[in-house]
Amino acid sequence: MACPAIEELFVKSRFVSDPFTLFIFLVYLPFGVCLLLLRVFIGLHIFLVASALPEGTIRRIIVRVMCVVLGVILWQDDPRKRDSQTKVVVSNHVSHFDYNVLGLLSPFVTPLLEGPPSILAWARGFIDLGQQDRATLVATCRKFCSKQANPALLLFPEEACTSGKVGLLKFSSWAFAISLSVQPATLSVHRPVVAVNVLGSSWLYDLLWTFFVPCTVYQVRWLPVETKKENQTHEEFAKLVQELLGSALALVPTPYSSADKAELIKRLAHEEHPPSAGFWPEMNTPTIPQQVPLGDPGAVGGEMQLLNKARKVKEVLPHVPLGIISVDLAQTGCVDVTITNLLEGRVHYESDEMASPQVAPSGCLQGARASLVAPVFGSTSSQRHQSLQQRKSVLLNCALRKYQEKRGSETS
Template sequence: MATVAVEQLFDLQRLPENNFLSWLFLLLYTPFGVCLLLLRLFIGVHVFLISCALPDSLIRRFIVRVMCSVLGLLVKQNDPRLIDRTVKVYICNHVTPFDHNVINLLTSCNTPMLGGLPSFVCWARGFMEMGGVIRRSELTETLNQYVSQEGTVPLLLFPEEETTNGRTGLLKFCSWPFTVADVIQPVALFVKRPFLSESVADSSWIAELLWIFFMPFTVYQVRWLQSVSKNAGESFDQFAERVQKMLQWFAGVKISYKNVLLALFFFLVVSEQSSGTRPQTSFGFDSSSSSKENTRIGKMAEQVKEVLPHVPLSVIKAELVKTDCIDATITNLLEGQTFAQEEEVSFGASAVPSTSASWTSTTTVSRPSDAVPSSKVMICIVLHSIMQP
C-alpha cells in the first residue's frame, strides 16, 4: 500500500468542497434537523441519567444502546462471540471523541483520560480518571497495576492518540499501550454518516455531539479481531507495528505517517494555506496553551542546564518535549549522545532544524529576546528530535 498524503488523514471542514448535492441536502434538511436536535437533547438527558443510575451489566448496555439509536447513534458489531473475555487490553483506531462510549455499549471497558478535563466532565464522558498522573512512565505503571488486579474490566486504548477521518490511513501507533499487557485484542472501528464528515480536526466534542443529534443517523461499525500475543524477543515498537498492520489490513486503509506530531504539523500548514490563519485545533496547540507549555518547558530546561551545562539549551528543550520529565531527560542526555554543530535553516519567517542533521543537532531561532516561540517552531523542534534515526 502506498503512503497517503497527510492532509487526507483529516477533514478540515464539515462539508466536502464543491459538492452541490451536500449543500442542497443540508439546506433542505436544516429545519427538520433543528427540531430533531432539540428533541434529542431532551432525550439525551434521560439517557445520561439512566446510564448513571443502572449498574454496569448486559441489561444496562442493551437499554442504553437502544436509546442511543433514538439519538441517531447506531452501533453494529460483526460477531460478539469473538470478544476475548480473558484479554485485559483492547486496541482500537480512533475516529471520533465518542469511540470509547460506542465500545462500552458492546462490552465493559475503561478508557483512561489522558487530557486535563475536570473530574465531573471526565466521569460524565465515561473516561477513567487518572488523578495526578502526568508522565508517561507513571501512566504505564498505573495501568500495569490496574490490569494485574483481579476482577477489573479491560482497558480500551487508542495508540493513535488523536482522531483521524478513518478513511485513508492510520497514524503510527505509540508503543506505550502495548507495554500494559502481552496479549491484546485489536478492534477495527468504522464510522459512516450521510453527506457530512464524521469528525472535523478542529472541532470540540460538544460540537461533534450536537452534529450527531442534528443528523438523521451516524453508524458505528465495530469489528472484533482475534487476540494477539507479543512474541518472544519482540520489542514493544515491533509489537505495535504488527498490530497496526493488522488493523490497516482489516480497515482497508493505507500506510500512515510516522507520528501524530508530523500529521499535526502538516495539518497546521494546510490550514494556514487554506484560510490564511492558524486555527485552534483539537490537538491543544493553540496560542495560549503553547505559551504556557513553552514557559513550563523553559523552567524545566533551566534545571537540566544546571546539571548539564555543556548541553545546548535547545537540545534540552527538545528532549523535555519528548519525555516531559527532568530525570528522564538527564538520563537520556548522559547516554553518550553527541551534539552536532548548530545550524539554522529558514522556513518561512522562522527557523527550524535541518532534516539532514543528526537528531541531536541544535537550532537557533531568530526572534526577539522577549518573544515566546510559536507553536509551529516548537512542533518542528519536536519533529526533528523524533523523526531522525
C-alpha cells in the same frame, strides 16, 4: 502502497462540495435543527438514566436502545469473537465517542490521557489512571489489569482521530507495554451528508452534529488476539498490530504521530487560516500593531512581552527587521513559530542593509546565509525540529563570534 501526506488523513471541511449533496443538506436543514433540539433534551435524560443504573449487561442494553433515538446505531459482526480473558483492547480512532460506543458492547475502561480529571471527563467515560508520564500510566494500568474483577482497558494507540478513510497514525508503544496479549478491534463510522469529524473540531461540536444528522452508524469487528513474542520489542509489537488493523480496514499504516497532527493544526491555524481572517482580502492582510495608550497597564505589559519576544527572535535572526518580526509575532504569539516562518520563507521581507555588515564577518555571514537557503524541513516533526535547531545554532555561533571580536577590539 505509498505513504500518503499527513493532510490526507484528515477532513478539513464538514460538508461535501457536491452541489446535489449541498442541496439535500439545505432541504434537510430545518428538520435537522428541530431534531437537534429534541435530541439534546432526550440526551440529558439518557445521561441521567445511564448514571443511575448500576453497571452491567442490562444497563448497556437499555442505553444502547436509547442511543438509537439519538441517531447512534451500533453494529458488530460476531460478539463471540470478543475474548473476555484479554484485558487490553486496542482500536483505531475515528470519532470523539469511540470509547462510549464500544463501551455499549462490553465493559471497558478508558484512561484519561490529557486534561485534568473533572466531572466532565467522568461524564464522557474517562477515568484517571495517572497521566503524569507514560511510565506511571503503564504501571497503573498493569496494576489495574491484574485484578480479575476490573473490566478490560480500551485503548486507542493513535491518540488522535483520523477520517478513517486513508491511513492510520503511528501506534504509541506504551499501550503495548501493559499486557503481553491484546485484542485488536476495527471501527468504521458512516454518516450521511456531513463528515464524522473535522480537523481541529472539538467533541462538543461533533456531539451537536451527531444529534443533527439522521443517524451515525458504528461498525465494530473483533480480530483475533495477538500475543507479544519474547524477542519482540514494544515498538515492534505496536507496528505489527498497526499493520494488522490497517490490512483489515484497507488503510495505510503511516509514520505520523498525534504530535504531527497537533503540529499540522497549529501550522494551518497560523498560516493558512489565521484567527483574524475574514471574507474580504484586505481583512487578511497583517497590520503593524498600533501604539498602546500609556494609561492601560495590561496593554503595556502585553506590548512589553511582545517586544521581549521580538528581541529574542532578533538575537537569532539579526538580519531581519524588528518591525517584520513584531508583525508575525502579533499573529503567532510564539517565538519558535515566528523563527520557523522566517527561516522557511513564509514571511517575505527585505534584509536590513544597515545591520547586515554588523551581523558577522564575511565568512560567518556566508555560512549563515548558506544555512538559510536549505530547501525545506523534513517530513516528520523530529526532522523539522532538528533542522531548525541546526539553523539557530549557526546563527547563534555567528553572533557569539561577533561579540567576542567586539570585546577583543574594545579591550585592545
